[in-house]
Every structure is written in structure tokens, then in C-alpha cells.
Amino acid sequence: MTPAASGHKKDDSRDGLAQIRDVLGARSIVLIGLMGAGKTAVGKRLAARLDLPFVDADSEIEAAAGQTVSEIFAEHGEAYFRQGERKVIKRLLDAGPQVLATGGGAFMNEETRANIEACGISIWLRAELRVLMKRVSRRGNRPLLAGNDPEKVMRRLMAERDPVYAKADIVVDSRDVPHEAIVSAVVDALAEKLGCKVKAPKPPSRKKA
Numbered sequence: 423m424t425p426a427a428s429g430h431k432k433d434d435s436r437d438g439l440a441q442i443r444d445v446l447g448a449r450s451i452v453l454i455g456l457m458g459a460g461k462t463a464v465g466k467r468l469a470a471r472l473d474l475p476f477v478d479a480d481s482e483i484e485a486a487a488g489q490t491v492s493e494i495f496a497e498h499g500e501a502y503f504r505q506g507e508r509k510v511i512k513r514l515l516d517a518g519p520q521v522l523a524t525g526g527g528a529f530m531n532e533e534t535r536a537n538i539e540a541c542g543i544s545i546w547l548r549a550e551l552r553v554l555m556k557r558v559s560r561r562g563n564r565p566l567l568a569g570n571d572p573e574k575v576m577r578r579l580m581a582e583r584d585p586v587y588a589k590a591d592i593v594v595d596s597r598d599v600p601h602e603a604i605v606s607a608v609v610d611a612l613a614e615k616l617g618c619k620v621k622a623p624k625p626p627s628r629k630k631a
């Protein structure tokens with residue numbers, strides 16, 4: 423590709439991203455889905471691509487409580503954590519536009535769902551059990567999995583939560599590919615949902631000889 427041609431493509435995609443930001447207005451892009459779906463990893467890169475702030479709800483809950491999520495679960499229990507989660511997400515939604523990654527259980531709360539619907543566009547990062555297990559097994563910071571059979575818990579959570587996650591505005595499959603590829607799929611899905619024309623640039627395809 424000539425420099426001029428590649429420069430032209432870049433401008434196109436920049437216009438497309440600006441268009442998404444314009445149509446989004448003050449709404450937040452809210453990533454939902456199970457532990458290991460890639461909400462934080464994809465969210466950070468999506469925010470960078472769209473030139474929007476990135477906020478992680480669990481980190482905000484930890485900052486507000488002065489404790490880690492695991493410590494909150496251990497000392498105060500899950501119900502207390504859920505209460506804090508609901509309040510923090512409500513507060514964060516007032517500060518859009520931004521990319522907001524939520525913890526896996528957040529969207530299960532009816533009030534939080536309504537708040538997200540009112541102030542944001544929800545995106546379910548849907549992943550297969552195999553992909554989720556590969557990712558969650560890398561870190562031991564998830565109280566719902568600690569001390570339990572993680573695969574059994576994840577299967578149960580999928581059965582309980584997938585029908586609720588399916589209420590999201592957009593569903594994107596979070597496959598076992600580099601995060602940037604998922605970001606491109608999210609940008610395309612957002613552009614389509616928001617009625618923006620330009621698609622995310624794809625890597626140049628190799629022509630067959």
C-alpha cells in the first residue's frame with residue numbers, strides 16, 4: 423500500500439471513530455459479561471481507540487472501600503459488595519462518555535441494568551467456557567472461584583447469567599484472538615448500532631497469487 427493510500431484509510435477510520443463519539447454523546451459504553459470475558463483488557467484498548475476515558479468499576483469499588491474485592495467478600499460478604507457495586511456504577515454512569523468495564527455480576531442487578539440502559543450502550547463480551555477458563559486460571563483474585571471447583575462455578579454462572587447478559591444492546595464474541603481484534607469487532611458493532619457508516623480498518627488481506 424502506498425503511504426498516501428494508507429494515510430487516506432487512517433483518516434477514514436478516524437472520521438468513523440469521531441462519528442461514534444459524536445453519536446454517543448454523554449453515554450457510556452458499558453462492557454458486561456462473565457469473569458474472563460476480557461472486559462478490562464478489551465475495555466482499555468477500546469477506550470484508547472475511541473479516545474475516551476477508561477473506568478473499571480471493580481477498581482473504583484476497591485478505591486471507595488479501601489479494600490480489594492476479595493477482602494470485601496471475605497470481611498463483609500457478597501451482599502455488601504453488591505450494594506457497593508450498585509452505588510458505584512450508578513455514580514460512574516453520571517460521568518460519561520467513557521468506556522466502563524463492570525464486574526461479572528453487575529448486570530444481574532435490575533436497578534443497575536436500568537441505569538445502564540438509561541445512560542449507556544451495553545456490550546456483552548460473550549465467550550466460550552474454554553476461553554473463560556483459560557483466562558480466569560491465570561489469576562487467583564476472584565472470590566467466587568476461590569476454594570471452589572472453578573469450572574463448575576463458571577458453568578452455573580453461565581446458565582444463570584447468559585439469558586440476562588443477552589439483554590445487552592450489542593453482543594460481541596470474545597474469541598481467543600488478540601484483544602485488538604475484539605476491539606475492532608466492538609467498533610464495527612457500535613458503528614452499526616449507532617448508525618455510523620465507517621468500519622474499523624482491517625489488516626491488509628494477502629492476495630492469492
Ligand code: S3P
Nearest residue numbers: 456457458480525526527564565
Ligand atoms: C464477579 C466478577 C468480578 C468481581 C467479583 C464478582 C462476578 O469481576 O466483580 O469478583 O460476580 O462475576 P470480573 O468479572 O471483572 O472478574
